Amino acid sequence: MSSPLFGTICLVGIGLINSSIARAARLHGLAARIVTLDASEQACETALRLGIVDAAGSDPAALLAEADLIMVGTPVGAMAAVGQAIGPHLKAGAIVSDVGSVKMAVVRDLLPHLPDTVHFVPGHPIAGTEHSGPEAGFAELFQGRWCILTPLPGTDPGAIDKVTQLWTAMGSMIEIMEPLHHDKVLAITSHLPHLIAYTIVGTASDLEGDMQQEVIKFSASGFRDFTRIAASDPIMWRDIFLNNKEAVLEIIQRFTEDLTALQRAIRWGEAETLETHFRETRAIRRAIIDAKQA
């Protein structure tokens, strides 16, 4: 039998994403040992009870001593605190990676705390759900999904290759990007849609009593889809918006202008403007589906 890709993987934060990594890494035999460092005693107990890690706790010295790969899976607002906690205990030659939904802020907050003797390969799996915590994870989460890596220039190619092997073994496809470009792309494809969902569900819940009841009773699939997204973790999303501020504000500006143009077309009965717009957006949906099937 060939030896696993990593000796010890330490998962910092054992929520939806890292608990899915724990399950997938076990399933595919990618690590000899999997441990977790989590600030929450309850999360550690749950991970041990589920049998997805070999050891769990909040003592960085004990949990990092043997770690060859450290995967940080905490909300992005905790990256500086995580860096301070783990920095002094990292083994020389270890690879530090993460799964945070924004990349510029992670590089800004985590990298300064890492010693020169470790390799840093930031990443972001474009896969998730509205659920959180160690019980929400599942081994198939990353199957057929993209994982974006944003290594800085000069990063050891061997370290990038090992992180690539981990994700491909869990079923993902890899794309390499610059962190700033990643944050701009995700602002439109993920962060703005979540903001719209949070807004529309908020608007509906602010309606007067009768109307609110009817929104729940007759919620057609459009609104239901928004409620799923708007049920996503409040801390995680607070941190994403605060840490991708510029790209999100830029895209909100453009979105607001486009919304105003549609508002105007409705007001003035511009049937052709509306129809042309909807035809174009339908073509985008078809292109996405065709790209998936290709």
Ligand SMILES: NC(=O)C1=CN([C@@H]2O[C@H](COP(=O)(O)OP(=O)(O)OC[C@H]3O[C@@H](n4cnc5c(N)ncnc54)[C@H](O)[C@@H]3O)[C@@H](O)[C@H]2O)C=CC1
């Ligand atoms: N949930 C999703 O769909 C996706 C999330 N992400 C990103 O992955 C990261 C993790 O997200 P989830 O797995 O959903 O989180 P989660 O909310 O399920 O779990 C986070 C865990 O981190 C722990 N934690 C928080 N601060 C800590 C600290 N200072 N030290 C140690 N542990 C700490 C918490 O106790 C918790 O167990 C976030 O950065 C998020 O942006 C990326 C892709 C998808």
Ligand SMILES: O=C(O)C(=O)Cc1ccc(O)cc1
């Ligand atoms: O549940 C959904 O639809 C998601 O969009 C999950 C998700 C959330 C955050 C990410 O950074 C990536 C994926």
